[in-house]
Amino acid sequence: MGAGSSVPARKPKQQQQQRIRRTKSWAVEDTSKIVDRPLSRSFILQLQCAFHEIGTQRGCRSENYLQQRGYGALVGLHSNWIGHFILASARLSDRLLEEHHLIYQLHSQHIGAVINLQVPGEHASCGDGVLLESGFSYTPQHLMERQIFYFNFPMKDSKEFDLDYMLDICHTVDSQIAAGEKVIFHP
Structure with a gap:
């Protein structure tokens, strides 16, 4: 080998x-x-996601609140508090909002905004699927009609985002917390 060659x-x-x-x-x-x-x-x-759905009655196991370890923050929704002001959860659905009175629970927990990180139409086979009119598993208008703010920051799974996009999300969360409200995030 010649001098400086590093090829094994x-x-x-x-x-x-x-x-x-x-x-x-x-x-x-x-x-x-x-x-x-x-x-x-x-x-x-x-x-x-496809394998999680096998053998479950209602899609993804991650969306089934009964399979959550410990107690969730909201009855009927797989959810956990991250600090005092941010709640991480599985996706909402119109069925869950109605069956488990989630709007009432959101108000009782002082949650004033839903931050949706889902791309419209994403995870169509998970849980209750997606609605044609909204592209999500729930109708955001139902939340807004009941004085809960709704923000959609679509984040495709496993994609990187620039700093400005992330700062927009942080600014939105900060403005809600500054107004005395808590926020719920879902993918």
């Missing part, structure tokens, strides 16, 4: 370790011909 020498083919994958405890498959290529994060999330 290749091992002869018979010395290269053969990669194997066990498909069953007794089956071995040669994977040396499979191209090493990472799966995109969004594809993995779609697969994860």
Whole structure:
């Protein structure tokens, strides 16, 4: 090798370790011909979401408040407090709003705004699905008619956003907290 070269020498083919994958405890498959290529994060999330739906009565297990560890902040909605002013939750739905009187619960917890991070039409097969008129699992107008502010900051799963976009979200949350209200976020 010449001076300054940093390319490692290749091992002869018979010395290269053969990669194997066990498909069953007794089956071995040669994977040396499979191209090493990472799966995109969004594809993995779609697969994860699809597998979460298998065997559940109402879609994603993450949306089923009965499967939440401990007690949720709101009855009927998978939710947890993050500090004193921010509530993280699963997606709302018109059915949940009606069945569990979530509007009343939001008011009783002094939650004055819903921050929706969902892209319209996203996760159409999760939970109660999406409504054609709104593109979400609930009608935002129902919240606004009952004096709960609604903000949509669409964030596609696993996508990076610029600082200005994130600051817009932070400014919105800060203005609600400064007004004495709490906020609820959902993906």
